[in-house]
Amino acid sequence: MARPRTPLLDRARIGATALRLVDEQGDFSVPQIARELGVRTASVYHHVDGRAGVIELLREHVGAAIDPATLETTPWDAALESWARSYRAAFAAHPRTIPLLTVSPVRAPRVLALYERACGVLLDAGFAASEVIPVIVAVENVVLGSALDLAAPETMWEVADPADTPRLAAAVAHAGPHRADTAFELSLAGVMERVRGMRG
Known part of the structure; x- marks a missing residue:
């Protein structure tokens, strides 16, 4: 019997399937991935190190953007700000991956390489080694929080009777159509001002 021209299963297909499931339902299971791909669960385990391995595939898929x-x-x-905006856009497309990825250590080589470059930018700029990770995490806090905010309803405060909360009602009415973008820029500007100040 001739071999199929394309393999029935590979890491790319596993990752893409997991990402689709997470986008749809917020989570995945390895048996569910196997069912979606029409293979046995054991076959998936031949390609990934269990659930943790699939999570790293998710990280690679989102991080590739x-x-x-x-x-x-x-x-x-400017490099740090540009990276933050690209980072936010990548995760805004798949916000349901964030809770899965933030509780799992980063192991994916391509993603680690990106962090290596970010560390290099800061070290070359004169930051102390002890300052690099706090700066990166501070930027990530803004990025990931904002990516989740982009997935939220445009209006997060339902004011049934403005007479009960008049100041909140007025603030919501004046928030504008791009609340999440405005809040992101405000947060990023605040972090960047503090980070610039760290260089003395």
């Missing part, structure tokens, strides 16, 4: 060229921008602070 982050433009590494942003970290080649100069000066360093």
Whole structure:
């Protein structure tokens, strides 16, 4: 019998299937991935190290949309801001992956390489080694929080009777159509101002 021209199963198909399931329902199971692909669960385990391995595939899929060229921008602070915007866009497309990824250590080589470049940008800019990870995590807090905010309803406060909460009702009415984008820029600007100040 001739072999199929394309393999029935590979890491790319497993990752893409897991990502679709997470986008649809917020989670996945390895048996569910196997059912979706029409293979046995054991076959999936031949390609990934269980659930943790699938989570790393999710990280690779989402991380592939982050433009590494942003970290080649100069000066360093422009690079960090550009990276943050690309990072946010990547996760805004798949916000339901965030709770899964934030509780699992980063192991994917391609994603680690991106962090390596970000570390290099900060170290080359004169930051102390002890400052690098706090800066990166601070930017990530803004990015991931904002990506989740983009998935939220445009109006998060349902004011049934403005007379009960008049100041809140007025603030909501004046928030504008791009509340999440405005809040992201405000948060990023605040973090970047503090980070610039760290260089003395």
